[in-house]
Amino acid sequence: MNNGIVLNHHSLPFANKEDADEGLMAFFTVLKVCRTAGLKVLLVDEDQDKSLMGLELTNGYFVRSWLASARKVAELADWCRFLKSLETKQPLFEIVDIESVSDVLEVGLPGEESGKSVLLAAFYFETFLASFTALASWANSHFNVWVFELDATPDQRDETLLNLSDSASLDVHADELKQRRNALLSSAKDIWFKREDFFPHLTLLSNQIGTSLQCWSARQDVLFKARDALNVMESFSGRWLSGEYVDYHHEYLRGLGLAAEVSGESESVNNDPKKKNERMFWLDDGRKVYCENHVKLTDGYRLHFYADALNKRIYVVYLGPHLTL
Template sequence: MTSCMVFNHHSLPFDSPGMADEALPDFLKLCLRAQNIGLDTILVDESIDKGWFRLELSGSYFWQDWYQKIQSGNNKNAEKQIRAFRSIATRQPFFSTRDIQNHVDLFEVSLDGDASFPALRAAAWHEAPLAGFPTRSPWLDSPLTVTVEELDQAGEIKQKSIDLMNFFSLAIFEQHSNELLEKRNDLIRTGRALFDEKERLFSGLIFCGKAPQQLRHWSAGLAILDQVKETLTVLNQFCGVWGETGYPEYRHEVLRDLGLNHEVSGESSSVLDNPRLKAEREFWLPKGRKEVFQSHVKLNKGYRLHFFPDHHSKTIFIGYIGPHLRLK
C-alpha cells in the first residue's frame, strides 16, 4: 500500500475566495485523517509552491491570504487549522530518479482523451489517491476512470482503464477509510513491525511503560495483534478529532461510536483501592510523571490494552499490552 496522496492542483481555482474559505477546513481535516491511517505525505507538482503559501486558491487569492486571515481573525478553530496545516508533509517532484529509471516517461494517463493532467499520471503511477477540492466537473467525481498506456516488456503499447480514488471532500474520504485501514493493517504482521511503524501509523499515540517491549517481543499471535491494531487505530482516530464538535472530552462511549468492537472500561474500586494492584497499572509518562492507566480494552484470550488519555495534551498514552493484570 502506498503511504502518500497526490495533490490534485487541477481542481483549482475556486470561483471565489469565500468558496475557498469554506472548503479549506475540511481539506485540512482530510489531510489529518489521512495521516492517521498512514497516508502521511502529499506529493506536489514541481510547478506549485511546496510550502503552499503561493498556491492560488481563487483569482489573486492565495493560500497565504487565507493563512493570514485565520491568524488575525476570531475563528475559534484557527489554532487547530494552523496546526493541521503545519503538520502536512509534502514531497516534490511527482517522480523520483528511480521512477525515471523505471521508465515513467513511457507511462501515459488520460482522462476522457486528455493527457494534460500530471497529477492523474502521478496518482496512477504510485497507485495513490488524489486529494483535491470540490470545485467543478470532473473533480466532483470519485472514482475517476482514466486510461493508462504503457510499454510492455515486448515493446508494445498496452492500454487499460483504472479507477483513481479522488478525495475531493472529507465525506468521500470517510467512505474509503475502512478499506484503506484494512489494506494498511494487512501489511503489519508482527508486533515489532507495528512498533517500528508506530509514529507513521499512530501519530496521536505515545507508547510508554511496558508497551514498547511487549510489542517488540510479541508472542501472542496474529489474531490478538489484529485486535491490537484495530484498538490502536480507533484510539488514534479519536485523537484526531479530540476537541472538535461532538468530541470535547474523552469518554469510553466515544470509542464505541468510532467503531471499537471490544469492551472498554476503567478499573473497579477494589483494584484502585489496593496499593499493590494499583501499582501494577501505574506507568511513567515520557516527561517523568507517573499515572494510573486504568482505562483498558478487553481483547480475546484475556489480553488487555491499558491506556491513559491526557486531557491537557489531547494525547493517548499506551502503557501495557499483555495478559490480564492481577485482580487480587
C-alpha cells in the same frame, strides 16, 4: 508507493476568493484525514510550486494569501496551525519520478487524446488523487480513465482511479484509508517506531509498551486487535483535546468503533492491595497512577491505559497477558 497521495493541480482554479476560502477548508480536511492514515502529498509536476503556500487558488490569490487573512480570525486558528504543521513536516511535497514509465505508459480521461501526469502517478503508484472542489468534474470519488501501455496486449484498457476532494469522498473511501493506515502498521515494531506519526495524541510508555512491541512474540491477531484499539484511542484523544468530548467514558471508544470489550477492574481487584499495585504505573511526568481501564484482546491479552483528564490524553501503559486476578 503506499504512503503518498497525488496533488491534482488540474482541479484549480476557483471562480473567486469566497469559493476558494470554502474549498480550502474542504481540502485541509482531506489532508488532515490523509495524514492520520499515514499518507503524504506528492507533487508530480516539476513546474508546480514546491510549497503548499505557493498554490494559486484563484487569480492572484494563493494559499499564503489565505493564511495572511486567516491569522486575524480566531475561529481559524486551528487551521492556521494545521497549515503551518504541514509546511514544517518535511517532506510535504516530493517530486515523483515517472519519466521512466511515461514513454510506455499513459493515463488520460475519456474524450481527451493526451494523458495527464497526475493520473499516471495515481495509477502507477496505486494511490489516491487529492483534488480541490473548484471544478465539478474533479469532485467525484472515482474517475474512469483510459490506460495506454505500449508493451501490453491490448495496449489500451479502462481503469478506475480513487479521488479525495471533500467529506463525502472521505466517507466513500473510509475503509480503504483504514486499510492503508493498517498496512503501514503491519508489525509490532512499526507501531512502536511510527507512534509519533500515527498516535500523536497518545503516550505509549517506553519501558512497558516499547519493550512489549519491540520483543513481540504473541499471535498476530492479538497485535492487530491492539492496533485497532490504539487507532480508536487516537481518534478519541484528538477529539477530546479539541473539545468534542469533555471527559472520558468507555462508551465513547465504543462509539468510535472499538470492537473489543473495554472496562475497569472488578471490585475484587480494586479492593486487593497486591492486585491493585500490579496495575499501578509511573507516567512520564512522574505520577504513579492506577490503570484499571483495559481493553480485552484475544488469547487472554489485555491493553491497560490511563485516561488523563488533566491533559486530555491517554497513556497506554501495558500490553501483555492478563494481570493477576
